[in-house]
Amino acid sequence: MxxxxxxxxxxxxxxxxxxxxxxxxxxxxxxxxxxxxxxxxxxxxxxxxxxxxxxxxxxxxxxxxxxxxxxxxxxxxxxxxxxxxxxxxxxxxxxxxxxxxxxxxxxxxxxxxxxxxxxxxxxxxxxxxxxxEHPTQAVTDLAAMLTTLGRLEGLRVLYVGEGNNTAAALALALTRYRGTELHLRTPPGYGLPTSTLERGAAHAAAHGALIEERHDMDAIPSGIDVVYTTRWQTTGTTKHTADWRATFAPFRVDEALMKRYPDAVFMHDLPAHRGEEMEAGVLDGDRSIAFQQAEHxxxxxxxxxxxxxxxxxx
Missing domain, CATH: 3.40.50.1370 (Aspartate/ornithine carbamoyltransferase)
Structure with a gap:
């Protein structure tokens, strides 16, 4: 051995x-x-x-x-x-x-x-x-960002969707890089665990980074480099409310949101459900790097x- x-x-x-x-x-x-x-x-x-x-x-x-x-x-x-x-x-x-x-x-x-x-x-x-947590997904995501954008320091990422294991890993990884910002917009009742946010905040404080979570789509930050989402029905999980789809609906990534960030790329950890967490035109558009991300x-x-x-x- x-x-x-x-x-x-x-x-x-x-x-x-x-x-x-x-x-x-x-x-x-x-x-x-x-x-x-x-x-x-x-x-x-x-x-x-x-x-x-x-x-x-x-x-x-x-x-x-x-x-x-x-x-x-x-x-x-x-x-x-x-x-x-x-x-x-x-x-x-x-x-x-x-x-x-x-x-x-x-x-x-x-x-x-x-x-x-x-x-x-x-x-x-x-x-x-x-x-x-999905730790190897975060390694993949940061490598894909580095390959596509040429840097990690100072990147501003907007994550839209459930505070699931992919979001948790991203919170524990991106915050290690100086000057990064991770803006999480998660549906009410479906955010990151408090302990994960606290650990991400500790990493951010040590590296001059920022992590913040809101449960609405108001006051969306400007100057975003990456818009990231995941599917609403994460593998192996169930929702704790019967009307969860109505709760998630405002957190769909659509063309209007992407137009606010003309220089941003779109990321998705796949598999994707077009018409649910994002519009088909976003996933299949020329700013989507979701399938390059999958290769990573x-x-x-x-x-x-x-x-x-x-x-x-x-």
Whole structure:
């Protein structure tokens, strides 16, 4: 077995230092621009993928990324492991760690289960989305912004929609960059958890950045560089109010909103529902980078796998 010392996990961006955050995004961006030779840094490693909920981009990105970097794959479906018969997550992680170098896992609950699996520190565990955070999505998003806009420092981002796991990861990542602004416009009752906002605010205070959340579409800021939304029906979640669609309706990204920001790009983590969270003309318009963003999932996965399993070059 080939394991870094200490074993690195990506369970939450709050566990990652500023320096490692910057390194992850830079490496992903370098993969995106073809600046890294594919010399097989993960040759001899074995990576497991365990997805208990649906995934198109993240599962494909980590599978293809591991193979491109020279690793071999073991894929588990939602009913393949003995957790389904009651085995403790710690026992599952202990056994898998004796055979795998890394595990990329998407669950339907909080990150507690992944932390239990990672507690033996015998394999790297990557959070490929839990209900509270989607850390690899934020690595992808920042790399895509850097590739498209040429910088991260000082960017002004308007996020419109539910305060879901994608929004949480963005709040914990963008606020690490000096002078950035993250303006969250979330429906009433569907904002970010208070603890996530507080952690994002602490990062922002340390880096001269700004994070603020409102539950209306009034007083929209000017000079926005990125307008970002996600689908209203996030994978693995349900709404706690019967009339949620009426609550969400004012938070649709339409052509009128985009016209307020003629120089802004549009981002969406996909999958998208045209006519719900955004108009079709926004997603398919010439300022949308949603599908380039999706391609960056591969580069983000490659950066994360390399960082976790062997470390990044200085």
């Amino acid at each position: 080939h394991r870094p010392n200490p074993v690195r996990h990506l369970l939450s961006l709050d566990d990652v230092s500023d320096e490692d955050m910057y390194a992850l995004v830079r490496r992903s961006h370098d993969y995106a621009r073809g600046a890294v030779p594919l010399t097989g840094p993960l040759d001899g490693r074995i990576v497991g993928t365990y997805f208990r909920t649906t995934s198109t981009r993240t599962r494909t990105a980590f599978s293809a990324g591991a193979l491109r970097l020279g690793a071999r794959l073991v894929a588990y479906g939602p009913r393949d492991l003995q957790e389904n018969t009651g085995e403790d997550a710690g026992d599952t992680g202990r056994v898998l760690g004796l055979m795998l170098d890394g595990l990329v896992a998407r669950t339907s609950g909080a990150a507690t289960e992944l932390r239990t699996m990672a507690s033996w520190n015998t394999m790297s565990v990557v959070n490929a989305m839990t209900e509270d 999932k591969l580069y983000g996965a490659m950066g994360v796998l390399e960082w976790c399993l062997v470390g990044l070059p200085c």
